[in-house]
Amino acid sequence: MLQAFAHDLGNSPVYRHRDLAAAELERLKRQARAGLADRLSSLDGGNAILSAESLSTLMAAELQDVHDYFREHFDEIEVLIYFRPLKSRIESAFQERLKRRMSSLEDRFSLGYAGRVEMLDNAFGQDNIRVFRYARDEFPGGDVVRHFMQAVGEQPPLEAAVQDNNSLSLPAIQLLYAYRREYPKPQPGDKDIVAQLAHLAGPPLRFHSDLYSELCGTPKWGVRRFEKRVGFSISEDIEAHDAFAVRNESDLLAIPDTAMEWLRERTEHSALPRGDAGSNKSVAEQVRSLAQRSSA
Numbered sequence: 367m368l369q370a371f372a373h374d375l376g377n378s379p380v381y382r383h384r385d386l387a388a389a390e391l392e393r394l395k396r397q398a399r400a401g402l403a404d405r406l407s408s409l410d411g412g413n414a415i416l417s418a419e420s421l422s423t424l425m426a427a428e429l430q431d432v433h434d435y436f437r438e439h440f441d442e443i444e445v446l447i448y449f450r451p452l453k454s455r456i457e458s459a460f461q462e463r464l465k466r467r468m469s470s471l472e473d474r475f476s477l478g479y480a481g482r483v484e485m486l487d488n489a490f491g492q493d494n495i496r497v498f499r500y501a502r503d504e505f506p507g508g509d510v511v512r513h514f515m516q517a518v519g520e521q522p523p524l525e526a527a528v529q530d531n532n533s534l535s536l537p538a539i540q541l542l543y544a545y546r547r548e549y550p551k552p553q554p555g556d557k558d559i560v561a562q563l564a565h566l567a568g569p570p571l572r573f574h575s576d577l578y579s580e581l582c583g584t585p586k587w588g589v590r591r592f593e594k595r596v597g598f599s600i601s602e603d604i605e606a607h608d609a610f611a612v613r614n615e616s617d618l619l620a621i622p623d624t625a626m627e628w629l630r631e632r633t634e635h636s637a638l639p640r641g642d643a644g645s646n647k648s649v650a651e652q653v654r655s656l657a658q659r660s661s662a
Contacts (some may be wrong), residue, residue: 368420370398371428371435379466383552396454403486406439414440415555416546417516422447429489445490446517448500448510449479451602452589453578457571460581461534464542466559468550471615477582479600480592534560535568536612537625541653543618548650553655566628572607577614579604621649632659 372378375391382544386394406414422434436443450458456475463469488493496517505513506522515522534542543565573581593599626649635653 367416367432368416368423369394370402371431372423373425373428383467402435402519413518413520415520421445426485426488429485433489442494443490444494444496444518445486446496446498446514447483447486448498449592449596449600450500451600452477452582452584453573453602453604454500456578456581457573458533458572461539461571464539464546465534465556467552468546469579471618472576473581474583475581478588479584480588480595483592483595495655499600501600533570534563535566536571537568537622537628538563538566539571540618540621541566541625541629541649544646544649545619545653549645549654553657555654558657559653562632562659563653566625568622571611572611574608574611574613575604577612619646629653629656632656 367377368378368380372395375381375395376386376388381391421429421432433443449455455477459475459477460469461501463473483495483497498513498517502508502510506516509522512522514572541562546561589600629649629652
């Protein structure tokens with residue numbers, strides 16, 4: 367969706383670092399549109415479900431293009447979208463940023479939930495937008511895919527869905543953070559590194575309530591406007607995980623011995639002692655070598 371409808375594809379997070387020429391960007395757009403056309407032409411009428419997370423990143427004019435494009439193929443278009451509570455969303459967004467580039471604990475997150483829904487309302491019509499709170503404990507079996515399929519009146523899959531966004535454990539994020547301090551810009555092997563780190567088990571990333579308050583740049587009036595439109599609250603207990611939450615960069619760099627042992631086994635390097643002030647570069651190089659393992 368991003369490739370097919372973004373007006374400034376070259377400046378999107380996915381393509382910005384590739385420095386592609388205008389002609390190549392236009393080719394990618396045509397390729398994406400052609401792929402969509404092929405899929406749509408293969409349908410035998412009836413309903414079609416399109417999973418398009420990048421829809422939440424498109425701006426007003428781009429969303430209107432999406433509507434107009436699919437309106438040529440379907441009589442009715444309905445958009446279902448999920449919003450996480452703010453703290454959970456920031457924890458997820460930090461991780462997703464870190465997968466692509468360096469993200470420090472000084473980078474604030476301004477989540478324009480209200481504006482996003484209003485843009486969707488304007489492009490597709492408010493009656494065609496269904497908004498849900500993203501909360502695993504409110505989904506059947508904790509599975510958002512099952513919830514989505516039930517919401518659209520389709521039979522949910524028997525198997526459980528994969529974990530959303532390929533979430534990494536806290537130890538994996540700590541290793542990735544050490545890597546990003548040395549390699550802040552996107553690197554060719556980043557996807558392979560993330561794929562390897564996904565195998566490292568551990569607790570999820572949680573921010574301390576004090577850190578969350580520093581990172582959250584969403585104004586209270588914006589939250590109230592969003593909640594009035596959608597009819598549910600996006601508040602949560604921000605202190606629930608404070609006892610073991612990340613407070614600062616020092617916590618992120620306090621990589622546990624178990625994670626270092628896992629890294630050593632994966633890369634066949636010598637383990638480094640936890641807290642070694644001079645070890646970050648060495649840890650980063652070990653993490654970087656995970657890409658070689660993935661391609662082997």
